[in-house]
Amino acid sequence: MSIAKKENYADSSWISGLASAQICAILISILIRRVSFNISQHVPIALCDSKSQEMHARRNFDMYNSVRIQTLKGTKITYSNSCFSPRACHNQGKPTGLRLTETNNESTVNLKSQIAKESGLPPLIKALRASAELNDTGFHFPGHKRGQAAPSELSELIGIEPFHHDVTELPELDRFFDPVGPLLEAKRQAAELFGAKETWFLVGGTSCGIQASILATCSPGDTIILPRNAHVSATAGVIFSGAVPKYIIPENNCDWDIAAGITPSQVKTAIEESYLEGRKVAAVFVTSPTYNGICSKLSEISHLCHSYGIPLVVDEAHGAHFKFHSAMPNTALEQGADIAIQSTHKVLTSLTQSSMLHISGEIIDRERLHKCLHTLQTTSPNWLLLASLDAARHQLSKNPTNIFNKAVELAAEAKTLINKIPGISVLDPPIFFPNFPTMDPLRIIIGVWQLGLSGFEINNILYKSHGIVPELIGTRSITLVFSLGTKRNHVQRLVAGLKHLSDSLFPLQPERDKTFTQIEPFDNNFHMGLTPREAFFASKMKLKIEDGVGKICGEFICPYPPGIPVLLPGEIITERVLNYLVKFINQGGIISGAADPILSTIVVCKT
Numbered sequence: 001m002s003i004a005k006k007e008n009y010a011d012s013s014w015i016s017g018l019a020s021a022q023i024c025a026i027l028i029s030i031l032i033r034r035v036s037f038n039i040s041q042h043v044p045i046a047l048c049d050s051k052s053q054e055m056h057a058r059r060n061f062d063m064y065n066s067v068r069i070q071t072l073k074g075t076k077i078t079y080s081n082s083c084f085s086p087r088a089c090h091n092q093g094k095p096t097g098l099r100l101t102e103t104n105n106e107s108t109v110n111l112k113s114q115i116a117k118e119s120g121l122p123p124l125i126k127a128l129r130a131s132a133e134l135n136d137t138g139f140h141f142p143g144h145k146r147g148q149a150a151p152s153e154l155s156e157l158i159g160i161e162p163f164h165h166d167v168t169e170l171p172e173l174d175r176f177f178d179p180v181g182p183l184l185e186a187k188r189q190a191a192e193l194f195g196a197k198e199t200w201f202l203v204g205g206t207s208c209g210i211q212a213s214i215l216a217t218c219s220p221g222d223t224i225i226l227p228r229n230a231h232v233s234a235t236a237g238v239i240f241s242g243a244v245p246k247y248i249i250p251e252n253n254c255d256w257d258i259a260a261g262i263t264p265s266q267v268k269t270a271i272e273e274s275y276l277e278g279r280k281v282a283a284v285f286v287t288s289p290t291y292n293g294i295c296s297k298l299s300e301i302s303h304l305c306h307s308y309g310i311p312l313v314v315d316e317a318h319g320a321h322f323k324f325h326s327a328m329p330n331t332a333l334e335q336g337a338d339i340a341i342q343s344t345h346k347v348l349t350s351l352t353q354s355s356m357l358h359i360s361g362e363i364i365d366r367e368r369l370h371k372c373l374h375t376l377q378t379t380s381p382n383w384l385l386l387a388s389l390d391a392a393r394h395q396l397s398k399n400p401t402n403i404f405n406k407a408v409e410l411a412a413e414a415k416t417l418i419n420k421i422p423g424i425s426v427l428d429p430p431i432f433f434p435n436f437p438t439m440d441p442l443r444i445i446i447g448v449w450q451l452g453l454s455g456f457e458i459n460n461i462l463y464k465s466h467g468i469v470p471e472l473i474g475t476r477s478i479t480l481v482f483s484l485g486t487k488r489n490h491v492q493r494l495v496a497g498l499k500h501l502s503d504s505l506f507p508l509q510p511e512r513d514k515t516f517t518q519i520e521p522f523d524n525n526f527h528m529g530l531t532p533r534e535a536f537f538a539s540k541m542k543l544k545i546e547d548g549v550g551k552i553c554g555e556f557i558c559p560y561p562p563g564i565p566v567l568l569p570g571e572i573i574t575e576r577v578l579n580y581l582v583k584f585i586n587q588g589g590i591i592s593g594a595a596d597p598i599l600s601t602i603v604v605c606k607t
Helices: 014-034 051-059 111-118 123-132 152-158 182-194 205-217 232-241 264-276 298-307 366-376 383-397 405-419 455-466 488-505 532-537 575-586
Strands: 045-047 067-070 076-079 100-103 106-109 198-202 223-227 244-248 281-287 312-315 339-342 355-359 443-447 477-481 540-544 558-560 590-592 601-605
Touching: 123 182, 123 383, 182 198, 182 355, 182 383, 198 205, 198 366, 205 232, 205 281, 205 312, 205 339, 205 355, 205 366, 223 232, 223 264, 232 532, 244 264, 264 281, 264 298, 281 298, 298 312, 355 366, 405 443, 405 488, 455 477, 455 488, 575 590
Parallel strands: 045 067, 076 106, 223 244, 223 281, 281 312, 312 339
Antiparallel strands: 067 076, 100 106, 198 355, 339 355, 443 477, 540 601, 558 590
């Protein structure tokens, strides 16, 4: 089917040209939606007499159909689902980077071979590939010009290929904040796979999504309920928004020096106390799973929140993989969360720093959330990060129910073998955390205190002697993460290294008993002297660490990893917390956020 070509058509004015473009776009839109065709025969043809009209027409082009745009000069340009703009398909009168045949001044894409080659590619991968194949001359950012001026040291390290795809927001790609093409489609497919009403791609990590979520739900003076062991980015969101935090102390196990999540009863108490104090609760924020993989009962918490009309925001950074195996806990969205922010780069396979934010339900003001993300995210997104999110989604979609079978099997096998090693234990949440019976099966927390060394010392031995690198090191444990990339020989190497440690260090001799003193980092006796925002902007001074007791903390003091503050801006400093931090450092731990990382001094607010 085609549109008959009009005779003597001329672009007589700017207005008539624009009108023609609009008509052209409308006709294409109708054709795309109403004309069915066989790719081996014909594709719809729409008449356009100028490059500008082609651009207008493309804005109504559905990337998952094909349409031929014909110019008055007789050139017929076929856009298939591998091409996202006239610029990508039209270079010096001919499509570039596509398989072509030419007949009577007509350039057509061989759709059969093109679809066979590229139809299975994720939208952003497809768009980047088409863009890289262009023979254009760019007078735009970045300065390396698709690798032509790439730093030699870096190109020797990673190759030249990544530079070909490190580009700005070119027409054939999309707009980051208001996508209309391949990025929009990539987000739609991600939302469908993860069970969200809408999904945003993040290039500032889950931290950015957490901050935007708090900004989108809380206004200055509102109360937000959150666990005391929330990530530092949550407190940053509290500072940005001007909200007043009401902290819930998580359950802590001193033997392991590990904090769990928060319970529904704790959330209920916090909500009721806030209302009795005349405070508006704007949001409840929960971290589930924790860095150690321990999950809160989100279904009960979400039901409770919604009974009060309060949105539930979940930091699900460590649970992006939960939807893809029956042994995994239910996802935050499946349990009723209104916002879930996931680090797709952690257990899944996107590039580091890339994450997704998912929303569900109708409580969240999407327009406000969009504005918050616009405010916090970069205006120069890295398309490799965005494409990696799309590719990770595509990888999962090919086998969503069984893709983690091997990883789950290897993790279970490793737990069994490690539990047999003398002096070493594997955390079992139902035993050590009765209120938190659910845990990520791909996390293994290994207790090492019976060997007489801290987790930091054990980590050094494992790395230097056996080439084993845990994800998280604590004072009395190390945490391992299994993923799609974990192999059986990795497990064998791990078990051999732990057996060697056991043979060398167990049973524990009294002279080597220097394990970390059991002190909880958080307790119910902590008090806030100022809100985090007030403390952040207050005048400050430095004191010797021993003189800080009773003062108001003026900085974040975070054992790192995991980046959870033990002291927050605005919190009153206690001797107990300082003792914990000093002993943490003495065991080999690292402090992040403090002006003085060895804590000989501490920053406090002037009062």
